[in-house]
Amino acid sequence: MNTPEQSQLGKASAYVDQYDASLLFPIPRAGKRAEIGITGAAPFFGADMWTAFELSWQNLRGKPQVALVHFTFPCESPNIVESKSFKLYLNSFNNTRFADAGEVLARLRADISEAAWRGAPTPGTVGVTLIDAALFDREPVHELDGLNLDRLDVECTHYQPAPELLTTLPDEGMVDEVLVSNLLKSNCLVTGQPDWGSVQISYSGLPIQQEGLLRYLVSFRNHNEFHEQCVERIFMDIWSRCKPTKLTVYARYTRRGGLDINPFRTSHPRALPGNIRTARQ
CATH class of the missing domain: 3.30.1130.10 (GTP cyclohydrolase I, C-terminal domain/NADPH-dependent 7-cyano-7-deazaguanine reductase, N-terminal domain)
Known part of the structure; x- marks a missing residue:
């Protein structure tokens, strides 16, 4: 079982620039939930919504591509993904060539879903939305209402x-x-x-x-x-x-x-x- 102390947090890390899914470091949710009295089914629904602002890869001619990505991790998934490992994983795309954005999206969805649901009897998926640079100006900014x-x-x-x-x-x-x-x-x-x-x-x-x-x-x-x-x-x-x-x-x-x-x-x-x-x- 992975623990936070075993992750790359607070440690010097080499930045791998070739695609490497093994960099993702899942941490079980159960331990911290037990501290707050959750030992069975949680009394809530929901998700963890992430945004990645630093994703880049190369097309088949070696030209860099950039995108934003929204990820949606269901809170029913047994693991969170430690954020530094997530950053290192995303950086591993930098000098890797992919046929198109669809291939990048498929890799992201498969790898992150596997990490989030690792150990689950019935694996699920993580939602992934890739936002092309041409659509960046459609990304809104708004404060929380209330x-x-x-x-x-x-x-x-x-x-x-x-x-x-x-x-x-x-x-x-x-x-x-x-x-x-x-x-x-x-x-x-x-x-x-x-x-x-x-x-x-x-x-x-x-x-x-x-x-x-x-x-x-x-x-x-x-x-x-x-x-x-x-x-x-x-x-x-x-x-x-x-x-x-x-x-x-x-x-x-x-x-x-x-x-x-x-x-x-x-x-x-x-x-x-x-x-x-x-x-x-």
């Missing part, structure tokens, strides 16, 4: 996850609410490098006390965990502490190494949001 928690003037004293800060207002009626913050920050599980993000929380239920929710989100500031794990921790803390009837947690993290990661978790079936980057991404 009431901005950052307007609140709160005192923050917790910088490790503090779920006890989460409370509801039981004397008020049920609400449907969408709240957002740009103050989410956590650190890489292995290297401690900062990860910056924005988060959107949609729920139905008793009103969540907003000052406490903002202080809770800020409490991730010195916490070391991967993006996907942070979002699942936020979901589970709100789900267990505030007991909403419906809950969705969606975060968009700024890119590192040409990749951004945007986990989406929801208690009820619903369409994935469009993979639309924010200004900071």
Whole structure:
């Protein structure tokens, strides 16, 4: 079983420029999920939406080609793919010749699906959309919609996850609410490098006390965990502490190494949001 410490994170790495699918390093989701009380089926649906901004290969005449790629990893997949290994894998396309973009797309889908579903009794697939350079100007930028928690003037004293800060207002009626913050920050599980993000929380239920929710989100500031794990921790803390009837947690993290990661978790079936980057991404 792969562990984060066995990955290339924090280590000097040679950049291979010839296609090499073996560079992908899957890490099981189960260990971190067990830490937050998930030992069987998870109480959420969703996906991890990635964007690769640095993909290039050569055509059969040796001329470089470039594209953007959107990836959609179902959260039911048993593994995440460690992001540095993903970057090294994508860089391995640089000096490799392919017949056309369709061949590149097929390689990406096959390799990444195998890594994400490795060990599963019934393998699934990862969604892959290749965006040609001629279509780059159609890629929109939009901030997360919702009431901005950052307007609140709160005192923050917790910088490790503090779920006890989460409370509801039981004397008020049920609400449907969408709240957002740009103050989410956590650190890489292995290297401690900062990860910056924005988060959107949609729920139905008793009103969540907003000052406490903002202080809770800020409490991730010195916490070391991967993006996907942070979002699942936020979901589970709100789900267990505030007991909403419906809950969705969606975060968009700024890119590192040409990749951004945007986990989406929801208690009820619903369409994935469009993979639309924010200004900071």
